[in-house]
């Protein structure tokens with residue numbers, strides 16, 4: 222009998238240690254830590270993320286509480302990215318259904334340009350494939366070049382352009398759909 226993916230998904234480790242970065246699953250108790258980095262990066266994040274226009278501690282808290290509930294439901298897992306004890310941003314999977322899910326991410330501006338997100342996505346995708354996902358998707362607004370560069374660098378396949386797929390503050394953006402299968406080389 223097949224084991225439901227939800228049970229396998231709940232086997233995701235709370236911590237994914239790597240050579241440089243440690244990913245730790247976010248909890249509502251991390252709200253102040255996340256807010257303290259997201260807030261000063263508002264201008265950096267806002268062009269591409271729907272929640273970054275007016276970061277508030279209460280909103281961050283509510284978001285992390287909902288991701289904890291969604292983790293229990295088997296649909297989302299969001300990890301904070303730490304380096305030498307310092308929190309730098311998030312990488313997570315959402316929309317997990319059946320055998321697939323979508324990875325999303327952001328970094329504090331000063332943490333970019335050094336391969337950290339490429340490393341973080343690699344760690345998360347490995348864990349996701351280990352618990353049984355077969356297909357990971359990454360959707361990036363066509364104009365978000367640094368975001369598109371991450372799946373491209375990691376050998377994801379560009380499957381096409383989804384028209385008006387991403388809405389940001391009332392403006393609709395076409396999105397590149399990147400994918401990687403557990404069976405991909």
Ligand SMILES: CC(C)(COP(=O)(O)OP(=O)(O)OC[C@H]1O[C@@H](n2cnc3c(N)ncnc32)[C@H](O)[C@@H]1OP(=O)(O)O)[C@@H](O)C(=O)NCCC(=O)NCCS
Nearest residue numbers: 266269326327328333334335336337338339360361367368
């Ligand atoms: C998307 C985002 C996380 C990408 O950050 P990034 O720093 O470009 O990505 P990485 O951390 O993987 O670093 C890659 C860069 O480091 C360089 N690099 C240095 N050492 C590296 C290594 N060992 N491995 C890979 N890249 C390395 C790469 O050349 C690249 O630099 P370049 O763009 O000048 O060529 C960041 O731009 C961001 O947070 N943007 C705002 C939020 C956002 O858009 N989120 C995505 C929504 S879909």
